[in-house]
Amino acid sequence: MANTILTHQMIAREAAKMLEEEAPFIANINKGRQDEFGKDTQGYTKGDTVKIKIPTAGRVFSGAKFAEGNSASAVIEESVNLTLDTQKHVALQFGAKEKLLDLTDFKDRILRPQMQTLSSVVEADLISKGVVSVPNQVAMNLAGSNPSNALALARAKLNQYLAPAGERSAILSSTANVALSGEVSRMYNPTRVSEKAYLQGYVASAFGADLYEHQSIAVFNNGTAVAITVTGANQTGKSLVVTATTAGTLTKGTVFNIAGVNAVHPLTGQDLGVLQDFVVVEDATVGAGTAISIFPALNATAPNKTTSTLPANGAAIAVKSVNGFQNLEFHKDAFTAAFAPLPVLASCEGYTARLPSGISVRVMTFGDGNEDIERTRIDVLYGFQTVRPLHACRITQA
Structure with a gap:
């Protein structure tokens, strides 16, 4: 049977499916906001932004009198911006004979290695952005008799902040997965295999979350500031004035506690x-x-x-985050990503594939007739934002 010449449509569709299959973090976060971005004559534009509204809790009053005789609470609505600000691609060069390959051969020999590289880089980028925005943290003792207790603690953190049950996932380093392997095998839920087996790294389901072994787990390092205290009593809002006895840095993603300041029920x-x-x-x-x-x-x-209260002047700040791998458990809607369908440029050949899940991949080719070769790029344009940081939990390991 004669070979069929591979088309950009065939390649783009396969590339998009591979990107999703090789990227369990991307596959398990919200990707439903692409249609909220405006379109211009060239399609989606790098830098496009949409505002995501986050409903917040109100106040309940007692008695028959409206607002207990006072004014009603003002409606306070938080929001975050989701911006298409990152474009990445892999570059291929092949001749006419490669286009005559059977689709299966092309996928295995040429396309899959490139998409594995692209998905690994994109996953690492998104995971690192997500981890440093999350305040919740629990610890896993790799050498202990019960490392799965960390999964139970992470589940409790998500429950504490009323993250919906279901659609929860955890990405774990290989060392964490090894430590968990004996226990998780006893808790394994075989009914989930057919649903999740296609995603790279799927291990099992336990403590209400789908577990994935992942090679792009974020690594975090604390700053150098030492002996930090609160400077000024009763501070409110998203800024806190502090003093360090030994001046130094506090890195983005540092988790800390303030003496005397407790968590409260969200409602x-x-x-x-x-x-x-x-x-x-x-x-x-x-x-x-x-x-x-x-x-x-x-x-x-x-x-x-x-x-529970506002910080006292001089209250001690204890850094809780630790250096090293930051495993992550999260609900689907804790994070959101948008993959925009890039247009094929004039004078180029190509196709942009968009999966129902929201992932879009463009394959675009421009040729060199003198050398009988084609240069092809496979691109993704995406944005990422943490929407509900309290619906995720970092799991450190030691």
Whole structure:
């Protein structure tokens, strides 16, 4: 039977499917916002932005009198921006004879290695952006008798902040997966195999989450500031003024606790009796009286109460984050990504494939007739944003 010449459509569709199959983090986060971006005559544009609204909790009043005789609470709605700001591609060069390959041969010999590289780089980029935005953190003892306890603790953190049950995933380093292997095999739920087996790295389902062994787990390193305390009592909002006895840096993604400041129930505001985890959202150099950006915001009153009390002047700040791998458990809607369908440029041949899941990949070719070769690029244009940081939890390992 004669060979069929491979088309850009065939290659693009296979490339898009491979990107999803090789990228379990991308496959398990929200990707439903592409249609919210405006289109111009050339399709999607790098830099396009949409605003994502995040509903927040209100305040419940007692009695028959409206708002207990006071004014109703103002409606406070948080928002974050999702911007198409990252474009990555792989570059291929092949001649007419490669285009005559059987599709299966082309996939295995040429396309899959390139898409594995592209998906690994994109996954690593998105995971690293996601991890440093998450304040919740638990620890896994790799050498202990019960490393799976960390999965239970991460599940409890997500439950604490009312993350919906279902559509939860955890990406784990190979060393964490080895430590868990004996226990997870006993908890394994075989009914999920057919649903998740196509995704690279799928291991099992346990503690309400699908577990994936992943080779692009983010690595985090703390800064150099030492002996940090709060400077000024009763501070509120997303900024906190602090002083370090030994001046130094606080890196973006640093998780810390403030003495005496506990977590609260997201709706009732009840003190949960455990310290609230905060995360530094921008790199800072800390000396005397330095303002740092944090999440969640400090607010000890309803609505949108986040802490049991406000920090006292001189309250000690304890850095909780540790250097090394940052495994991650998350609900699907904790993060969102948008993959925009790039247009094929004038004078080029190509095709942009878009999967129902929201992933888009462009394959575009321009030729060199003198050398009888074609140069082909496979591109993705995407944006990423953390929408609900409290619906995820970092799992450190030691």
